[in-house]
Amino acid sequence: MGKPKILIVGPSWVGDMLMSQSLYRQLKAQSPNCEIDVLAPDWCRAIIERMPEVNNTIEMPVGHGSLQLGVRRRLGEFLAEQQYDQAIVLPNSLKSALIPWFAGIDLRTGWLGEMRYFLLNDPRKLIKSAFPRMVERYVALAGPGVASAKELPEILPPKLTIDTDLQQQAIKQFNLPSSKLIGFCPGAEFGPAKRWPDYHYAALASKLIEQGYQIACFGSAKDAEVVEQIKDQLPDEQQQALIGLAGETTLPQAVDLLAACDAVVTNDSGLMHVAAAVGSPLVALYGPTSPDFTPPLTDKAEVIRLIDGYLKIRKGDNDQGYHQSMIDITPERVMEAVQKQLAARETEQGVA
Structure with missing residues (x-):
């Protein structure tokens, strides 16, 4: 069996980026040989480099809240060459789902939001009361859809490496x-x-x-x-x-x-x-x-x-x-x- 390649479209805030590590740890628990790349703002690199589960960090060249459709398209075309098996989109915006769509990644997973249904082919409908914590919403995207946080495996907390x-x-x-x-x-x-x-x-x-x-x-x-x-x-x-x-x-x-x-x-x-x-x-x-x-x-x-x-x-x-x-x-x-x-x-x- 090959190594599944997964692209994560990461969040833009320090706390959210830390909580996303629980998703990466769960992906590695399910498939130890998978390769995880994270698309995130450049400042996040210092945090992501302390996450042993992540293979590469790809700089998001677009500022938070900015569309810059042409820049997103060009990045998507570059990422198409990396042959990812899956993209998991953590932010709920339409903009955040564009790059995996431009990249033509076969499986594009994320919570529905901002009228982006056509950009995701593995959409999940979020019932907030069923997943009260943000980390649960991240980890729930690691596998097939589940109805509530109670069905999730034990959540592995963020754990950064110390130099x-x-x-x-x-x-x-x-x-x-x-x-x-x-x-x-x-x-x-x-x-x-x-x-x-x-x-x-x-x-x-x-x-x-x-x-x-x-x-x-x-x-x-x-x-x-x-x-x-x-x-x-x-x-x-x-x-x-x-x-x-x-x-x-x-x-x-x-x-x-x-x-x-x-x-x-x-x-x-x-x-x-x-x-x-x-x-x-x-x-x-x-x-x-x-x-x-x-x-x-x-x-x-x-x-x-x-x-x-x-x-x-x-x-x-x-x-x-x-x-x-x-x-x-x-x-x-x-x-x-x-x-x-x-x-x-x-x-x-x-x-x-």
Whole structure:
């Protein structure tokens, strides 16, 4: 039997890309000799290269939300030469299904959406209540159609490879301790509404520093401002114990350094999913968004949320400040959860 070649049209967000690894792991479990290529934005390459299930990454030359029909057609014609047996389209847009159709791939699988029925010849009708979690919707595309998540095999969580040599280099580069390090991920897409307040992060950091820990704050360059806000609220004698890495690390360095943390405190963000995928104990803080749909896929997480339901967050909401449900999560409550995660880590290391 030959090696089935599968093209995945991947998602465009960090968290979604991490969750898609569960699909790749399931495809490999079903057919160990299959070859998986992922079509995704170039920034995703750093994440995908840490997924051992993926053979190649193909850069998506079209920006998120852009049509550029001619560019998609030319890429499809190039991919036709690769002779894929199947394409699995993860985004629900019509645009995302065009390239496999232009490539003439025999089997094109995906959920129905945006009037793209004619582009898919293995369409699935999604009943959202039957597949409440996004990762279930991804994994369900690995095999023949199933009626609900209950019929799926055990979902294999995302699991990124750690480069220990690069990890040690990054620890030295940023002058981080080799132990007693706590990671903070205080940023989130769409502004403050999804974020735990900076003054709560500062209060928690102060308590942890008093116990001898140092704090590494991760994020993109746009998160550097909130990291500085956290640091500025610490007593002068504690400020050196908080290291601002937002915008300073590459994505591979962030992956490796999050794996080096004893625990991670994080908002609902892409870095939350990275921390889960490298096995770091974490405390995940949710407000308007729901952990029922995109939880951290790990058994080493405690999720804290004080409200029920889902409140849609839009880009225009970012001037409205912190959501009350996030303000109501106290530093004392989070400190308790962090201590619980640290104790579990020590027990695990003792057993090992």
